[in-house]
Amino acid sequence: MAAFRDMEEVSHGLLSLLGANRAEAQQRRLLRRHEQVVERLLETQNGADRRLRETLAVEEEVAQSLLELKECTRLGGTELQQLEAELRKTIEEDASLQLTTELQELKELEAGLQQQEREVDKDTTVTIPSAVYVAQLYHRISKIEWDYECEPGMVKGIHHGPTVAQPIHLDSTQLSQKFISDYLWSLVDTVW
Amino acid sequence: MSLKLKEEERMVEMFLEYQNQVRKQNKLIQEKKANLLIMIAEVKGKRQELEVLTANIQDLKEEYSRKKETISSANRANEERLKRLQKSADLYKERLGLEIRKIHGDKLQFIFTNIDPKHPESPFMFSLSLNEAKEYEVSDSVPHLECLAEFQENVRKTNNFSAFLANVRKAFTATVYN
Numbered sequence: 045m046a047a048f049r050d051m052e053e054v055s056h057g058l059l060s061l062l063g064a065n066r067a068e069a070q071q072r073r074l075l076r077r078h079e080q081v082v083e084r085l086l087e088t089q090n091g092a093d094r095r096l097r098e099t100l101a102v103e104e105e106v107a108q109s110l111l112e113l114k115e116c117t118r119l120g121g122t123e124l125q126q127l128e129a130e131l132r133k134t135i136e137e138d139a140s141l142q143l144t145t146e147l148q149e150l151k152e153l154e155a156g157l158q159q160q161e162r163e164v165d166k167d168t169t170v171t172i173p174s175a176v177y178v179a180q181l182y183h184r185i186s187k188i189e190w191d192y193e194c195e196p197g198m199v200k201g202i203h204h205g206p207t208v209a210q211p212i213h214l215d216s217t218q219l220s221q222k223f224i225s226d227y228l229w230s231l232v233d234t235v236w
Numbered sequence: 237m238s239l240k241l242k243e244e245e246r247m248v249e250m251f252l253e254y255q256n257q258v259r260k261q262n263k264l265i266q267e268k269k270a271n272l273l274i275m276i277a278e279v280k281g282k283r284q285e286l287e288v289l290t291a292n293i294q295d296l297k298e299e300y301s302r303k304k305e306t307i308s309s310a311n312r313a314n315e316e317r318l319k320r321l322q323k324s325a326d327l328y329k330e331r332l333g334l335e336i337r338k339i340h341g342d343k344l345q346f347i348f349t350n351i352d353p354k355h356p357e358s359p360f361m362f363s364l365s366l367n368e369a370k371e372y373e374v375s376d377s378v379p380h381l382e383c384l385a386e387f388q389e390n391v392r393k394t395n396n397f398s399a400f401l402a403n404v405r406k407a408f409t410a411t412v413y414n
Contacts, residue, residue: 106247113254120261127268134275141282146293153300160307167314175321178336182328185398190327199331225333225350232402236394 047088050081186232188212199224203231334401339363343375348405352412360408381407 057074061067183189187204194200199214210231214224329335333350347361362377362384374388381387381404391400 103244103247106244106251110247110251110254113251113258117254117257117261120258120265123265124261124268127265127272131268131272131275134272134279138275138279138282141279141286143286143289143293146290150293150296150300153297157300157303157307160304160311164307164310164314167311167318172314172317172321174338175318175325179321179324179328181336182325182332182334185334185401186328186332187398188328188332190324192323192327220356221330221333222350222353222356224331228332229402229405232398234399234402234406236390236396236399 047081047084050077050084054078054081186228188228188231203228205231206233334405341365345376346401346404348408351405351408360411362404379408379411381411383407 054074054077057070057077061070061074189202189204191200191202197215197217199212199216201212203210203212212228212231214227216224333348333356335345335347335349337345337347339345343363343365345361345363347359349359350356351360352358360379362381363375365373365375367373371392372388374384377384384404384407387400387403387407390403391397
């Protein structure tokens with residue numbers, strides 16, 4: 045604005061030069077003012093240039109920081125993803141650490157064993173004593189002891205009478221069952 | 237100029253947004269890192285526990301295996317013995333024509349065969365039990381035997397079970413020939 049005012053003054057001066065007599069002095073004064081105007085223009089121009097440059101520099105800085113920050117968020121996002129993945133993996137691992145099948149196998153083994161044990165127990169405490177009782181009963185009743193090693197088809201053994209032991213030797217292929225039974229029972233004493 | 241200003245305003249906005257985002261991210265990252273560490277420690281603990289348990293299970297399996305062997309051989313021994321006992325009883329039963337059975341009510345049933353020459357397989361039977369006084373008690377004879385009561389008295393007195401049965405058989409045989 046000062047430049048325009050100066051230019052206005054210069055114009056007025058030039059006009060007054062046309063009508064006045066002190067041309068030389070006025071001319072010099074005007075030239076001086078002209079110089080000043082040009083100087084001030086140049087100054088203003090430089091100032092504007094500088095400010096523009098400064099603004100551009102700041103803009104560049106800001107843009108740079110912005111880019112860096114953006115990169116930061118990108119890296120942060122990647123790190124988060126990786127952590128997420130690792131966390132998922134670890135949780136899966138945790139869930140897989142189980143012994144359910146092995147425990148199931150053990151339970152079945154145990155149950156099987158207990159079952160077998162029960163069977164053996166039953167045999168030992170019930171079945172066998174019962175069978176022993178029956179065999180002993182027959183022995184007590186008949187007083188007969190069999191020869192288990194004789195040839196098949198032969199009835200061989202010993203009858204333990206009150207006084208004598210009598211051998212038994214019958215061929216079951218030649219004799220009827222009734223005959224054999226009757227004979228064997230005839231050895232048993234009917235005297236009370 | 238105003239376009240430049242608008243652009244700069246945008247940049248400032250974006251800057252603040254990114255800053256905020258980064259803050260949030262960092263917070264999340266810290267949280268997740270902490271969680272991860274906890275989980276990793278848990279997994280480690282579990283693994284160790286698992287190792288111990290697996291070793292225990294292995295030991296138990298071996299123990300069970302040994303036990304199974306023992307039980308199996310006891311079972312085999314029992315089976316052998318039962319076989320022999322059964323064979324013995326079978327021989328008596330077949331040759332004497334006498335079957336002895338345990339029936340309900342704690343009774344023993346005696347079934348004679350080879351009595352009737354025309355029908356050797358016909359059964360002649362009676363039941364025996366011990367009464368409250370621990371005495372022999374006969375019952376349910378088929379066919380009925382009159383002398384059974386007398387025999388009961390005799391066996392109670394003499395305890396000669398062998399003679400008792402021999403006499404019963406004789407009596408059954410007599411019923412056939414009458």
